[in-house]
Amino acid sequence: MKENRVWLVIRYILLIIASLVVCFPILYSLLISLETSEHVSTYPPQLWPHPFHFASYAEALQAAPLGRFLLNSFIMSAIIVCGQIVTSLLAAYAFVYLRFRGRGVLFLVFLATMMIPTEVTMIPNYMTIRSLGWLDSFAGLTVPFLANAFGIFLLRQYLLQLPYELFEAAKMDGAGHWRFLISVVVPLSRPILATLAVYVFLQSWNMYLWPLLTTNSTSMRTVQVGLGMLQNQDALSWNLTMAGVVIISLPTLILLFFAQKHLVKGLTAGAVKG
Amino acid sequence: MQTAATKTTMPVPPRRHMKEMVAFLQASPFLLPALLLFTVFFFYPIVKVVYLSLYLTNSKGVAKHFVGMQQYVELFTSPDFIQSLRVTLEFVLLTVIPGVFIALLLALLLEKQIRGLSVFQTILFSPISMSVAAVSTIGLMAFNPSVSLLNWILSNLFGIPNINWLNGPWTALLAISIVTIWMNLGFSTIVLLGALRNVSQELYDSARVDGVNALQRLYYITLPSISPTLFFVFVVSMIGSFQTFGQVNILTQGGPAGSTNLVVYSIYRNAFFNFQYGLASAQAVVLFLIVLVLTLLQFLVVERRVHYS
Amino acid sequence: MERNQNASRRPWIRKTAMWTVAASFGLTALLAGCGGGNTGSDENAAGGGGGANNGVIELKLWHAMGGVPGQALQHIVDDFNKSQSKIHVTAVYQGQYDDEFNKWKATQGQGGKDGPNIMQVYDIGTKFMIDSQDIVPMQDFIDQSHFDISQLEPNILGYYSVGGKLYSMPFNSSQPVLYYNKDMFKDAGIAEPPKTYDDVLADAKKLTKKGPDGKVAVYGIGLATYGWFFEQMLATQGADYVDHDNGRTGTATQAVFNGPEGLKIVNWWKSLYDAGVDLNLGPVTSQTQNAFLAGKCAMIIDSSGVYGNLVKGAKGKFEVGIGPLPRPAGATGGTIIGGGSLWITKDQPKAQQDAAWEFVKFAASPQEQAYWTETTGYFPITKAVYDDPGFKDWLKQYPDFQVAVDQLHSSKLTYATQGGLMGVFPQARQTVQDMLQAVLLGKQQPQPALDDAAKKVTDAIKNYNLTVA
DSSP: OHHHHHHHHHHHHHHHHHHHHHHHHHHHHHHHHTSOHHHHSOSSOOSSOSSOOOHHHHHHHHHSOHHHHHHHHHHHHHHHHHHHHHHHHHHHHHHHHOOOTTHHHHHHHHHHGGGSOHHHHHHHHHHHHHHTTOTTSHHHHHGGGSOOHHHHHHHHHHHHHSOTHHHHHHHHTTOOHHHHIIIIIHHHTHHHHHHHHHHHHHHHHTOOHHHHHHOOSGGGOOHHHHHHHTOOSSSOOHHHHHHHHHHHHHHHHHHHHHHHHHHHHHHHTOOSOO | OOOGGGGSOOOOGGGHHHHHHHHHHHHHHHHHHHHHHHIIIIIHHHHHHHHHTTEEEOTTSOEEEEOTTHHHHHHHHOHHHHHHHHHHHHHHHHHHHHHHHHHHHHHHHHHSOOTTHHHHHHHHHGGGGSOHHHHHHHHHHHTOTTTOHHHHHHHHHHOOOOOOGGGSHHHHHHHHHHHHHHHHHHHHHHHHHHHHHTSOHHHHHHHHHTTOOHHHHIIIIIHHHTHHHHHHHHHHHHHHHHTOOHHHHHHTTTOSTTTTOOHHHHHHHHHHTSSOHHHHHHHHHHHHHHHHHHHHHIIIIITTTOOOO | OHHHHHHHHHHHHHHHHHHHHHHHHHHHHHHHHHHGGGTOTTHHHHHTTSOEETTEEEEEEEEOOOHHHHHHHHHHHHHHHHHOSSEEEEEEEOSSHHHHHHHHHHHOSSTTSSSOSEEEEEGGGHHHHHHHTOEEOHHHHHHHHTOOOTTBOHHHHHHHEETTEEOSEEEEEEOEEEEEEHHHHHHTTOOSOOOBHHHHHHHHHHHOEEOTTSSEEEEEEEOOOOHHHHHHHHHHTTOOSBHHHHHTSSOOOSBOTTSHHHHHHHHHHHHHHHTTOBOOOOSOHHHHHHHHHTTSEEEEEEEGGGHHHHHHHHTTTOOEEEEOOOBOTTOOOOOOOEEEEEEEESSSOHHHHHHHHHHHHHHTSHHHHHHHHHHHOOBOSBGGGGGOHHHHHHHHHSTTHHHHHHHHHHOOOOHHHHOOOOTTHHHHHHHHHHHHHHHHTTSSOHHHHHHHHHHHHHHHHHHHHHHHO
């Protein structure tokens, strides 16, 4: 018992150290955003702003319609999340529970799509979106991302860990693939689907080049483009930029805070193998 | 690869074709949505990229002169590209192995239900919510030796002399690696933690009876049990590292003297600034093949040993 | 068993999901409320495709100005829209110069549907824009409307004029100058900012201070390895960057910056670094600005456009002074204008082109230019601004800015100070930056490094010319 307590203390100490290291950049940006422009550039660096200077936030909101951008980012990310959940789940299901010729090869072909840098496919895809007449619309922002090999890969790995007996039992009950998918696989995969949803949401939220390329009006822009609008290329205003960083990161941090509980409970329910 | 699906036996030969048709028809509604999207937004661009790699392109990226394999030859005789490949491989090693290792440690720390866990979890997952642009902008500040809080802490707490991070050939790559590891940490930790929490309690219980110590338990029970997830995290991190771009673009622009000129960054420069879309396409094809071979190797060598339930 | 577990899990999942959505929406709405004021009424226009409705001609202006210059540009656009009722301009930020430029390349050839009517392009994109043949030279409009350009700064027009034709209207214009920390200069007993390379080295040695640990605490100078500075330093020696008179009398075919003038620059740079008086923070100038403001270096070279920012950042810490860009003793050349200009695109009806010209004229007017300079620190492009009483007051407030103005006016317009012209300038600049870093890090000696860089740029020019022809 005594040994357990020692381990617990060590665990806490390590967790605190890790937390400090990991959240250092975020705290750092928060502190800088609260400095005045004279105090940003000093050495030794000023750790604690005095007094707290909130003007940078007002200025950031003034410099770019960040509210509108946040809304756009939210809608765009939400659409992509829904699309990817559906396409990934269906494909992953096929790769695990259906047998057809060329399954292994097809999986690798799917996987290969992950290995192409987006910088390379961007221009051809831009042309495609343009010829579809989807520039400056949510369709253009989201459709190319509705399927992603990453999600398929993640779900496949997860489904492979589920006991195969479940499938056989369902078959004995006379359930077809669709019923098995909806009534057994979906409920059991909820934690991993949540993980995927959060991941995809954040990835979409953080896209920069694609939204910039395919939207033409300020009213269709997303937050990452908005961050650029705060930056004067020749003379960076650090406090203003960091205020922008905090504003655009805040919604995702909040999302994570709530989703985190969700994820954890989903994961600890131990539904998979009890 | 002992997957669950192979457990059922294949049907008898005569009606094989018929059966295959049925199986294919059964699978198609599941696969079609993804397949359709991939065809339009991935396979078509790849074909186009391969095509362009055989041509000299004009400043707008339109194929002008057929040159065959010439640009590939040019690439492999160019010291800049060789350096770029070397730097990329170094970078992948510097980020993937430590990255997964640290994420595993964090996940092990978070595994046990203790007080305040959700606070620690939120903090340790938080990097996932930051964008490359945001993190790199913070990096500009944190790696500037004249205003860096990071350097100040390093020198005052650990006595490490002031490092000019982004302007030493070795430290610049290290700085980019640190940023990359940090950014990937949140996701890897979440996925690994999920896997850890799903390891069967019965296995642990029986181990306790056998008097196994913590390290043995980790090695003989935990790691094999989470090996599919571990494998997944490795493959995804590797592919992600090969595609790193934003950090380089904002923090070092490939410098100093090409020491952080990762292949994707060099593709970007060639395609968008140097008006050499054809050459950039050739680079993209080479990168694609490298990543493909490495991934296939991982599947052939590693997934065999990965333990699925 | 499974089902029961799921049923018991469902309520909290719903609850958290709802919370998450509610929180995100709430926050979004909150921010939308705060920032909504400036979204403006321009939005409907932007999506409209730049056509005419109700007799009002809608124009799209693409630009790359973030932060303060971005807001100042919006102000000029608003002024223009208020000044008349026939034309309505919508300014759209399209990312930094490079992003904007690339996006423009991708939108070419679709009847102006998705592209801009007016486009701000950086200086080094000039040749590419001309070669693209997707633009209408500004000169056509000037001739057509008999616009008087005698009031415009000849030294600024020089850059954007090719073969006697003005291709674009200069907009944001700047030159590099030497900024120095007046307090540090006083402490070191130096009265004047250094003018020559030797002076800089000597002063930088005096200004460099070591801390108690024997490490350098304050560097004499923080010189960003920015390719633009190298281009400028060639011009101060009257040397060209590429052949055919800097690409001004014919299409450039090779880089010539590896002559004795180029070597002088690189040798000097290396001597500063080797003497331990140069703080090398790479090519990004915001890094050296940061060091300068933190008092880690006594001098920096940077664009005249960042003066206002430096003064603001140094407030309460030290006084910022400006000196001219240093040069080798006896060099008699001048400096090149840098920044960006406005282009009118070809892919649009004549009525829209003419409307675009109206806006360009408006942006170049003394009143708007005075506002522009006072807000951003970029040079006014018209000399009439110097007679503006408001501007005179502004100059009194920032007397050191006069040094930058004098440098601009004293430059004699030659092929060297007009600036090099080639399609692959962005690549050339990057190549030179890599070369400077390689020399400073001791990977290469100056002359071989210069020769290598020149060869790379020449190859790129050849490739470019092959595909343009």
